[in-house]
Amino acid sequence: MAVPAYSELMLPLLQYASDGKEHHIRDAVQPIAEYLELSEEDLNEFIGNGSETKFAYRLRWAKTYLKKAGLIEATGRGLFRITQRGRDVLATSPTRITNDMLMQFPEFVEFKTGSARKTVDNHKESITESQPPKELIRSLHAEINRDLADELLEYIMGVSPAFFEKLVIDLLLAMGYGGALSNAGQTIGRSGDGGIDGYIQEDKLGLSMIYVQAKRWGAGNNVQRPAVQAFVGSLMGVGATKGVFITTSHFSQGAREYADSIPNLKVVLIDGTQLTQLMIEHNVGVSAEQTFVIKRIDTDYFELS
DSSP states (O other), X not given: OOOOOHHXXXXXXXXXXXXXXXXXHHHHHHHHHHHTTOOHHHXXXXXXXXXXXXXXXXXXXXXXXXXXXXXXXXXXXXXXXXXXXXXXXXXXXXSOOOHHHHTTSHHHHHHHHSOTTSOHHHHHHHHHSXXXXXXXXXXXXXXXXXXXXXXXXXXXXXXXXXXXXXXXXXXXXXXXXXXXXXXXXXXXXXXOXXXXXXXXXXXXXXXXXXXXXXXXXXTTOOBOHHHHHHHHHHHHHTTOSEEEEEESSOBOHHHHHHHHHOTTOEEEEEXXXXXXXXXXXTTSSOOOOOOOOOOOXXXXXXXXX
């Protein structure tokens, strides 16, 4: 048989995880392939630049969709485990799991549309309409990047605090701060630093400094107003006028309101969602896997005909 579509792999993968144990996606490849009775030819079919088999790639997307719908949960890099919602779905004895079935879950709607406010009915209506190819490519590209952002955040949560501080400096350098100076950005790298983890020169001449605070906190552990106040106190202590507070979690409303209200001091707050978006945009911790070029008619060429 041909390599199944990712949608045809969602039910076998969820059934594979039904034992409640923690699994790595690479360990699921062989048993599910055997269950589906795939041939060696099917398993040796590669995609793109040949770095991954088509079956492994589609199984990984099946995992992504199940995770976005809350049927499995990520427990580490590449690791996953079934959730109670996943058990509830299996209890209905489905013959297959489809995207339309997953659209009953708000988290999946948000992943597919980029907004939790869009209704399931509206989304179903939109996907039944014929999208022009370029619009479809843009939509799928955005979906790939949303998944990449989640995966990137998992990797960030697995690094050391010192590496995370270096990461945020690397990001600011990639965004153009500091110019080409070799010492344009530095981590402080010591305890008792008064809430400042690093600094970066705003311009090539080093006429202005931006100080950085980096908090690698888990989901749900939001940065509250007192943490931002402490950072502001540290900025004032060194005579700074600009600071960037970056976290892998989120900021409370009170923290954001306080940051917006400080006179004579500019503090930018970057949460986990913005952090991964900026990393993808500026190629920090990611690299291009494939590039597609869309061409059009060069009308200037034919004007001389």
